[in-house]
Amino acid sequence: MEIHEYQAKEILEGFGVPVPPGGLAYSPEQAAYRAREIGGDRWVVKAQVHSGGRGKVGGIKLVSDEHEVEDAADELFGKRLVTHQTGPEGKAVYRVYVEGAVDIERELYLGFVLDRKSERIMVVASAAGGMEIEEIAAARPETIVRSVVEPAVGVQAFQCREIAFELGLDAALVPQLVNIILGCCKAFEELDATMVEINPLVVTGDGRVLALDAKMTFDDNALYRHPQISELRDKSQEDPRETQAADRGLNYVGLGGNIGCIVNGAGLAMATMDMIKLAGGEPANFLDIGGGATPERVAKAFRLVQSDRKVEAILVNIFAGINRCDWVAEGIIQALEKAPVEVPLVVRLAGTHVEQGRKILAGSGLPLIHAATLAEAADRVVTAWRNSQGASVRAVMS
Ligand code: GDP
Ligand code: MN
DSSP states (O other), X not given: XXXXXXXXXXXXXXXXXXXXXXXEESSHHHHHHHHHHHOSSOEEEEEOOSOSOOGGXXXXXXXSSXXXXXXXXXXXXXXXXXXXXXXXXXXXXXXXXXXXXXOEEEEEEEEEEEETTTXXXXXEEESOTTSOHHHHHHHOGGGEEEEEEOTTTOOOHHHHHHHHHHTTOOGGGHHHHHHHHHHHHHHHHHTTEEEEEEEEEEEEXXXXXXXXXXXXXXXXXXXXXXXXXXXXXXXXXXXXXXHXXXXXXXXXXXXXXXXXXXXXXXXXXXXXXXXXXXXXOOBSEEEEOTTTOOHHHHHHHHHHHHTOTTOOEEEEEEEESSSOHHHHHHHHHHHHHHSOOOSXXXXXXXXXXXXXXXXXXXXXXXXXEEESSHHHHHHHHHHHHHHHHHSOHHHHHO
């Protein structure tokens, strides 16, 4: 799960990471009020969306009087910010964060990730802050410092000092960076984060080290342990298809194609997507309905896939191990009775009670296309989709 910058800053501040004074606003008037509260004569008005790269697309505005704060906020509210991370549909701005502007001397990069290879938390830092880490890795890879945290002892102060020296930080500033790294690591571990990123971490003209931006993501599977974190979820920033799926307990990832997939098991779901691509089609989603695949779950999955207007054909691919194909067949029939499909539907069943399952579907009179193997299923769904493109989809099915 992702959270907003202002939320990440509030959390990190609780772990001793210094941040500029700031306040959240839901309207331009409130933004101006926040600026007055903060004081000073320069502010930064920042769009709160779940994405980096806001600065490059007008989502971060530096202003120098209260009216400008209001105008900047007014311009941001209701806008959909399109960054290189959001996809073409962008993300809507419903909140802005106003901060006292900071006099920047140096911009650094500081990140914390789970390194799969070492199975450890890894600290990643660079003297080339302000750029995205991908850009740094491409343009200035020699500036990247990596340091692995030993879980038995946690991050050590000497490690943090080494990082500080490699960044070329003034000796007088080193203790501040050490505290920031220790605080971030503590927050990472205690809150089951999967990523903490401060970019830029800045050195100010008056010799302070501050987090100017902050990003945190959390392990969804550990959220039940942190109700104060789950509360920060902002559904306005999520793909509505994925929100619906999560609310129904399904594993769903929305994709750009038009062939909807209903599959049990993550591995089979991946293989199904590959086979659709191999057959010349594009999957609209990854959907793993889980091992149980009760009629109710199958019905929920159908509603979800059908609610995606991009879906122009559906492939159901179920391998019944513990499950039974006859139950799955009943589930498909139940689902289609409630919400008939208006696009070509291909069904492939395999495994336990497959004969009964096929018989039930064949006897149902439903307009579905049967497939025996995964390859056949992928071919048939892509062919059916292609054929439906010329004619009216409804006409094909009725
Ligand atoms: P991002 O583009 O989404 O990563 O948003 P950031 O919060 O990182 O802001 C982008 C850039 O705006 C930073 O890298 C800074 O260069 C600049 N910026 C942000 N806050 C301030 C500030 O208080 N003062 C100044 N001078 N620049 C700022
Ligand atoms: Mn940033």
